[in-house]
Amino acid sequence: xxxxxxxxxxxxxxxxxxxxxxxxxxxxxxxxxxxxxxxxxxxxxxxxxxxxxxxxxxxxxxxxxxxxxxxxxxxxxxxxxxxxxxxxxxxxxxxxxxxxxxxxxxxxxxxxxxxxxxxxxxxxxxxxxxxxxxxxxxxxxxxxxxxxxxxxxxxxxxxxxxxxxxxxxxxxxxxxxxxxxxxxxxxxxxxxxxxxxxxxxxxxxxxxxxxxxxxxxxxxxxxxxxxxxxxxxxxxxxxxxxxxxxxxxxxxxxxxxxxxxxxxxxxxxxxxxxxxxxxxxxxxxxxxxxxxxxxxxxxxxxxxxxxxxxxxxxxxxxxxxxxxxxxxxxxxxxxxxxxxxxxxxxxxxxxxxxxxxxxxxxxxxxxxxxxxxxxxxxxxxxxxxxxxxxxxxxxxxxxxxxxxxxxxxxxxxxxxxxxxxxxxxxxxxxxxxxxxxxxxxxxxxxxxxxxxxxxxxxxxxxxxxxxxxxxxxxxxxxxxxxxxxxxxxxxxxxxxxxxxxxxxxxxxxxxxxxxxxxxxxxxxxxxxxxxxxxxxxxxxxxxxxxxxxxxxxxxxxxxxxxxxxxxxxxxxxxxxxxxxxxxxxxxxxxxxxxxxxxxxxxxxxxxxxxxxxxxxxxxxxxxxxxxxxxxxxxxxxxxxxxxxxxxxxxxxxxxxxxxxxxxxxxxxxxxxxxxxxxxxxxxxxxxxxxxxxxxxxxxxxxxxxx
Numbered sequence: 001x002x003x004x005x006x007x008x009x010x011x012x013x014x015x016x017x018x019x020x021x022x023x024x025x026x027x028x029x030x031x032x033x034x035x036x037x038x039x040x041x042x043x044x045x046x047x048x049x050x051x052x053x054x055x056x057x058x059x060x061x062x063x064x065x066x067x068x069x070x071x072x073x074x075x076x077x078x079x080x081x082x083x084x085x086x087x088x089x090x091x092x093x094x095x096x097x098x099x100x101x102x103x104x105x106x107x108x109x110x111x112x113x114x115x116x117x118x119x120x121x122x123x124x125x126x127x128x129x130x131x132x133x134x135x136x137x138x139x140x141x142x143x144x145x146x147x148x149x150x151x152x153x154x155x156x157x158x159x160x161x162x163x164x165x166x167x168x169x170x171x172x173x174x175x176x177x178x179x180x181x182x183x184x185x186x187x188x189x190x191x192x193x194x195x196x197x198x199x200x201x202x203x204x205x206x207x208x209x210x211x212x213x214x215x216x217x218x219x220x221x222x223x224x225x226x227x228x229x230x231x232x233x234x235x236x237x238x239x240x241x242x243x244x245x246x247x248x249x250x251x252x253x254x255x256x257x258x259x260x261x262x263x264x265x266x267x268x269x270x271x272x273x274x275x276x277x278x279x280x281x282x283x284x285x286x287x288x289x290x291x292x293x294x295x296x297x298x299x300x301x302x303x304x305x306x307x308x309x310x311x312x313x314x315x316x317x318x319x320x321x322x323x324x325x326x327x328x329x330x331x332x333x334x335x336x337x338x339x340x341x342x343x344x345x346x347x348x349x350x351x352x353x354x355x356x357x358x359x360x361x362x363x364x365x366x367x368x369x370x371x372x373x374x375x376x377x378x379x380x381x382x383x384x385x386x387x388x389x390x391x392x393x394x395x396x397x398x399x400x401x402x403x404x405x406x407x408x409x410x411x412x413x414x415x416x417x418x419x420x421x422x423x424x425x426x427x428x429x430x431x432x433x434x435x436x437x438x439x440x441x442x443x444x445x446x447x448x449x450x451x452x453x454x455x456x457x458x459x460x461x462x463x464x465x466x467x468x469x470x471x472x473x474x475x476x477x478x479x480x481x482x483x484x485x486x487x488x489x490x491x492x493x494x495x496x497x498x499x500x501x502x503x504x505x506x507x508x509x510x511x512x513x514x515x516x517x518x519x520x521x522x523x524x525x526x527x528x529x530x531x532x533x534x535x536x537x538x539x540x541x542x543x544x545x546x547x548x549x550x551x552x553x554x555x556x557x558x559x560x561x562x563x564x565x566x567x568x569x570x571x572x573x574x575x576x577x578x579x580x581x582x583x584x585x586x587x588x589x590x591x592x593x594x595x596x597x598x599x600x601x602x603x604x605x606x607x608x609x610x611x612x613x614x615x616x617x618x619x620x621x622x623x624x625x626x627x628x629x630x631x632x633x634x635x636x637x638x639x640x641x642x643x644x645x646x647x648x649x650x651x652x653x654x655x656x657x658x659x660x661x662x663x664x665x666x667x668x669x670x671x672x673x674x675x676x677x678x679x680x681x682x683x684x685x686x687x688x689x690x691x692x693x694x695x696x697x698x699x700x701x702x703x704x705x706x
Contacts, residue, residue, distance in 0.1 A: 003064050004183030006035075007217035008140060009050070009057035010192075011177030011200050017053070019150050020270035023172070024051025024234055028058035030146045034139030035060065038130045039067030050221070050232040052273050055200070057232060059220060063182060067129030074100070076121040079112060083121075093121070100125065132182060137189050140180075144191060147172065157193040169193055177201065181217040202228020203273050205324055230273040238269040241321055244277035245305055248319055252279065255310030258319055261299060268303050272323040280304075280336050281317045286344040292430050293347040293420060300426075302340055350420040351434075358439045359432065359449075362414040369416065374486045375533060378413050381478065385409045387529035389474035395517060397466060405470040408448035411436065412471055415449075429453045444468075455505050462509055469509055473522070476502040481526040484541045485534025503548040510574040518572040519545065542570070549574065553581065562588070565703035569696065576648065583650035584699045592661035593704065599664045600695055601702035603688050606673055614682075615689040621679055622687075626663070626670035631687060633663040638694045650698045657695055664691070 008031060015023060028049035035041040041063050050057035076082060082093035089097075089107045097106055100123060111122045130138075149172040157167045169175075169192055180187040180196035189196040198214050201207070206229040214223055224230045231237040242265065245258045268275075286294060291314035298304040298318055305319040320336045322329070367379030375381065386409040393405040415421045415432035433450035437443070444467045451463035452471040463469045479502050483489070490499050510517060523538045546567055553563045558581050566580045587593055607613055622628045637659050644653040673688065675681045695701055 003062050004185075005217045006041075006060045006063040006136070006187075007057065007179065007181045007214070007220050008136070008196075009055055009177075009179040009200055009220070010144075010175055011055050011179070012171075012175045013173040014053050015051075015056075015173055015270070016150055017267045017270035019148065019172075020051050020053070021234055021266055022148050024049045024056055026147050027051075027056040027143055028060075030143040031058050031139050032060050034142050035063060035135065038135040038139070039070070040064050040130060040132060040135045040139075049234070051234040051270075052230055052232055052237070053271060054273070055230075055232065057179075057220065059217060063132070065132045065182065067131075067135065069129050070127045072125050072127050073111075074123050074125070075115065076110070076123055078115070079119045079121055082110075097123070133187055133189070136180065136187055137191075140189060140191055144171070167193060179214060181214060181220075184216045200224070200228070202230050203323075206274065231275075234269060237272070237275060238265060241265065241269055241272075241275045241277065244275060244321075245319055248277050248279050249307060252307070252317065256307045256315055256317070258305040258307055259295065259299070261305075264299050264303065264305070268305075268321045271303065272321055274323065274325065276322045276325040276329075278320045278322055278329055278333050278336070279317060280320050280333050280340070282337060282340055282344055284316045286348055287314065287316060289344070289348045289351045290431070290434050292427060293351065293424065294344060296424055296426060297343045297347055298340060300424075301343055302336075304336070304340065346423070347420070350418075350423060354418040354420050354431070354435060355438050359411045359414040359435050359441075360439070362417050363410060365417040366413055372482070372486075374488075375482050375530075378416065381482075382410060382413055384482075384526075384529040385412070385471070385474045385478045388477055388526050389470050391525040392473055392517070392522070393467075393470045396470065396515070401466060401470070404442060404445050404467045405448070405474075407441070408445045408452070408467055408471045409474060411441075411445070412449050412452045412475065448472075455508055457501070458504070462512060469513060469515070473506060473509055474526075476505050477522060477526045478529070480506070480541055480544075481523065481537075482530060482534060484537035484544070485527075485530060487535075487537075489540075489544075499544070500548060503545045504552065506545060507549050507552065507574060511577065514575040516573065516575070519574060520572055546570065549577070553577070558585075561704060565699040565701065568700035568703055576650075579648065579650050580698050583654050584704070586651045587654040587658070587701075588704055590655065590658050592658040595661050595665060596658065596695070597701050597704040599661075599668065600692070600700075601705040602668065603692050604702045606688060607685065607692060610685050613685045613689045615693055616686045617690055618679075618683055618686075621683040623680065624671050626666045627684060627687060630660075630663040630667045630691070633660055634687075634690060634694060638690075641694065642697070645697050654698050660691070660695070 010027070028047050032041065032045065032047040036043070036045065041060055044062060046061045048059040050059070076096050077092065082090055084090055089104060093107070094104060097103060102123070106123065109124070111124065112119055113122055152170050153173060154168055154170050155174045157169055171192055175192045175194060177200055178189065178191065178194040178196045179198060179200055180189045181198055186198050187196060200212050200214065202209070202212050202224060207227065208229065209227045212223060212228045214220055221232050224232045231240060249256050249258055294314060295306045298306050303321070305321070307315045307317045307319065309315050320333070322332050324332065326332065363379070363382070366382055367377050369378040371378045371381045386406050389405045389409040390402055393402040412432065415428055415435060418431060418435070420431050421428050429450045429452065433446045436446035436449050444465050447465055448463065448468035448471045451468035452475050454460055454463050454468070454472055463472045479497060480499060483497050483499055488497065509515065510519070520538070520542065523541055527534070527536050527538060550563050550567055554560060562581055562584050565584055566577060571577055571580065617631060619631065622631055637656055641653045641656040644656060671684065673681070673684045675684065
């Protein structure tokens with residue numbers, strides 16, 4: 001039998017739709033990797049994964065019926081252990097050879113080679129290549145064992161003549177069929193109580209044949225499509241759904257388009273075997289409800305694709321991806337329209353009921369909602385957020401900003417106790433904005449109520465106004481300060497309170513909005529709001545935030561050395577970190593940079609050993625020409641560099657300091673810093689302290705030294 005293409009399919013009951021794509025990819029990839037590892041396939045073999053609601057399959061090209069034999073060299077033991085003084089085999093060596101299927105006759109063929117400090121004996125042998133049946137059996141078992149199964153099921157197999165009684169099987173779903181074809185030949189595998197054959201099943205209702213027979217591994221997809229009415233490829237099925245969605249929307253006209261949702265498209269692809277997109281509609285009266293509510297219930301509960309008009313507004317029509325294609329689809333359309341109507345009616349009822357009470361009247365109810373057993377209720381949390389928000393607003397604006405930020409912070413969590421958010425937690429904030437506008441509150445306050453959760457994920461938009469920025473910062477700082485204060489920190493990949501996301505949100509708002517706020521002042525302002533509920537963990541929290549900032553900067557393309565140099569100074573205005581990094585990068589390109597960085601590192605070490613050093617220089621104590629020249633260079637250079645620093649021109653400030661290279665080099669060549677005379681030593685240390693402070697305002701240049 002020559003190299004042939006291989007097809008393996010596991011036919012099961014409906015797989016979990018949100019996991020299907022990963023399951024299909026994992027099944028095929030692990031199977032292919034295991035075959036390659038055994039020498040049954042090569043690097044040129046092409047792997048194609050298939051995944052439909054009721055099957056996982058893989059097609060692999062150029063699979064050998066038998067792997068080539070492999071030459072193996074195995075270390076046995078040190079020569080001193082394996083051979084006696086006369087060069088004869090010891091009992092230990094003979095025992096080892098016997099375990100490998102060899103006898104004393106193999107001793108003469110053993111090789112000697114250095115192995116560390118000693119010389120060892122090595123045994124050369126040929127390992128027969130794996131046969132396809134055994135190799136594929138091992139590969140399939142490994143593939144099934146490594147499937148990223150969200151939850152394992154246990155089910156029983158009926159007894160057979162070989163296994164009396166019932167046998168329990170553990171798998172993601174009950175399996176009912178196994179196909180293994182090498183070309184046109186069946187490979188007799190056995191897994192999950194199944195024996196491989198060449199037959200499978202197609203669509204539950206629309207298959208042309210009750211049993212689909214596969215004549216050849218290469219005919220799999222086409223035979224399933226023709227006889228089974230199934231598009232086996234996940235990617236092909238997904239593309240077909242996307243095509244039909246766009247086509248149906250175009251047929252409706254008026255610029256309508258289906259809502260874009262990649263996760264929903266993946267999930268629907270995992271629910272159907274042969275998609276048929278249909279146009280449905282609901283009563284226009286439901287459009288009085290905020291479209292976010294209607295869209296969410298249609299997507300989350302029914303897996304429908306809402307249609308938006310050219311302006312992005314929800315229309316009364318939606319698209320359904322059906323798994324059947326009847327000649328008359330009216331019953332399918334009508335059924336879906338009947339199913340969605342109660343969902344929309346519930347949303348309308350919640351919306352109408354919620355508007356009967358103001359957000360202000362719901363504040364008291366937050367006192368009955370537990371936030372954290374160590375930090376109290378949502379009501380207590382709201383008061384802390386208000387405290388922090390007022391402090392931030394006072395730094396950024398006038399009394400109006402303070403008043404609006406305080407009001408938005410007070411009402412930001414009130415929609416948590418509404419019926420709509422109780423039913424759809426994903427709408428928290430969104431519904432708060434609608435209800436705030438219904439209450440006649442200023443738009444800035446309403447926007448802040450919705451936006452105070454932003455940014456909710458990487459790439460999310462920031463709050464749209466200053467009030468929203470203030471409340472969003474206050475909300476995230478309250479969470480971070482409280483959780484750090486009670487020692488509830490992220491560990492490994494566990495971060496139940498999303499503290500990493502909150503820290504990144506604080507960083508993004510401070511930087512992207514160029515907020516003139518000191519990070520340490522922000523963190524310190526949050527602590528008093530907690531009273532005696534927490535321990536002040538501001539230093540640890542600051543480190544946590546700078547770590548998140550460092551990671552983000554490295555992802556933007558700055559080197560670890562550049563980031564380390566800037567953040568070593570713990571700059572308080574995060575909004576100017578990017579300018580500092582650009583300045584450091586420009587400085588590092590100067591010919592003087594390496595020498596100055598090395599000198600700066602040397603200065604840092606000297607000052608560290610000296611302890612407390614005053615940055616004061618007495619000109620009359622400058623005895624050596626080199627120290628006099630360095631002092632003169634500092635007098636000539638530093639005022640201009642400082643002026644540029646204060647103006648925010650960090651690049652010019654650092655480049656001005658490049659003029660110090662020659663006098664710094666001369667100083668270290670000609671001056672003994674730690675002179676025996678105390679006044680000379682202290683003066684020279686003071687000169688170095690002055691130099692150090694002047695050179696390290698933008699970044700710690702010593703971190704650039706290699």
